[in-house]
Amino acid sequence: MNKILPLLRREWLQYRFGWALMIAVPLGIALLLLSFGQIQLGGDEAEAVNSQLRPLQLASLLTVASMAGSAATLFLIACFSSIIIIAGMARRDHSDRSVEFWLSLPATHSASLAAPLVVHLLLVPAAALLAGLLGGLLVSLVLVTRVVGIGEWFALxxxxxxxxxxxxxxxxxxxxxxxxxxxxxxxxxxxxxxxxxxxxxxxxxxxxxxxxxxxxxxxxxxxxxxxxxxxxxxxxxxxxxxxxxxxxxxxxxxxxxxxxxxxxxxxxxxxxxxxxxxxxxxxxxxxxxxxxxxxxxxxxxxxxxxxx
Structure with missing residues (x-):
C-alpha cells in the first residue's frame, strides 16, 4: 500500500483543479439558471401537476429529480473525462520528461499503470456521484423554493x-x-x-x-x-x-x-x-x-x- 500511495497522490496533485472545476461549474450553472431564470413546466404538464399533486408531493418530486439529475450529470461527466485522460496515460511520463523521477519511486511498472486506472475509472466517478448528491440538495432547495415555497422543502x-x-x-x-x-x-x-x-x-x-x-x-x-x-x-x-x-x-x-x-x-x-x-x-x-x-x-x- 505504501508503494501505491505516492502514485495516488500524484493523480490528486495533477488533476485536483480540473476535478474541482468539473464539479463546481455544472452545479454553479444550474444554481444560476434556477435562481434567476424562468421556471416553466409547460401548459399541459403544469395543469396536470396542479390538479393531481399536492404541494408537498410536488416538492418531493422536484427534490428527487434535482438530486438524481445532479448526481447523474456529474457521474457521466466524470466518466467521459476520465476515459479521455486515461487514453493518454501511457505517454504522459514520456512527454513531460518525468519518467526518471517516477522510476525512482518504489513501485513496479504494473502498479504505475494500475494506479491511474483505479483513480480515474473508479474513485473519480464515485466521488463525482456523491458530490452530485450533495450539490443536488442545494439545487433542490432553490428549485422547490422557486416553484412551491421554501417551507415545503423543510417539510419534506x-x-x-x-x-x-x-x-x-x-x-x-x-x-x-x-x-x-x-x-x-x-x-x-x-x-x-x-x-x-x-x-x-x-x-x-x-x-x-x-x-x-x-x-x-x-x-x-x-x-x-x-x-x-x-x-x-x-x-x-x-x-x-x-x-x-x-x-x-x-x-x-x-x-x-x-x-x-x-x-x-x-x-x-x-x-x-x-x-x-x-x-x-x-x-x-x-x-x-x-x-x-x-x-x-x-x-x-x-x-x-x-x-x-
Missing part, C-alpha cells in the same frame, strides 16, 4: 426520501466496478494504441472496428467486431442500470410506498447485473484486456530502459 419526509436516493446511489456505485470490467477491453486497447500511435489512437480504433466489421461481414456474413463492441457497451450499461422498467408499487399507489420499494428494486437490479457476469464475451474481453495491460507494461519497461 426526509426519512423516506434520503434512503431511497441513497439506494439508487448505492446501486450505481455497486455497478461501477462491473461496468469497468465490461469496458476494460476497449479502454486498455485505446491506451495501448495511444502508446504506440499517440493521438491517432481514437481514429485507428474507430476505423479498425468499422472496416474490420465490414470485412468480416463480407467474408463470414457477420460484423463480428461491431457486435463485440456493442455487446461490451450494453454490458457496461446494464451493470449500472439493468432494467428500464418502471418500479411497480405493490398494493398502493402512494408515492411513499414507491420510495420504500426503491431499495428492493435496486438490490434486485444489481442481482440481475451480477447474473450477466458469467459470459463468454466478458471472459474473452478480460483475457484481451489482460493482454493489452501486459503489452503496456512491456512498452513502459522498454521506455524506462531507454531513459536509463
Amino acid at each position: 419526509p426526509w426519512l423516506d426520501l434520503l434512503p431511497a436516493i441513497l439506494a439508487l446511489a448505492a446501486r450505481l456505485l455497486a455497478g461501477l466496478p462491473l461496468a469497468v470490467l465490461w469496458m476494460s477491453p476497449l479502454i486498455l486497447l485505446v491506451v495501448l494504441l495511444s502508446a504506440w500511435f499517440r493521438s491517432w489512437s481514437w481514429v485507428i480504433l474507430g476505423v479498425g472496428i468499422g472496416l474490420g466489421s465490414q470485412l468480416l461481414n463480407r467474408l463470414f456474413g457477420q460484423p463480428l467486431l461491431s457486435d463485440i463492441t456493442v455487446g461490451l457497451l450494453k454490458g457496461a450499461a446494464r451493470s449500472l442500470l439493468h432494467t428500464g422498467r418502471e418500479l411497480r408499487m405493490q398494493g398502493t399507489d402512494s408515492p411513499e410506498q414507491a420510495l420504500h420499494n426503491l431499495a428492493g428494486w435496486a438490490l434486485h437490479d444489481f442481482s440481475l447485473a451480477l447474473r450477466d457476469l458469467p459470459s463468454p464475451l466478458l471472459l474473452g474481453g478480460l483475457v484481451f484486456a489482460g493482454g493489452c495491460f501486459y503489452m503496456l507494461v512491456r512498452w513502459r519497461e522498454r521506455g524506462a530502459g531507454a531513459a536509463s
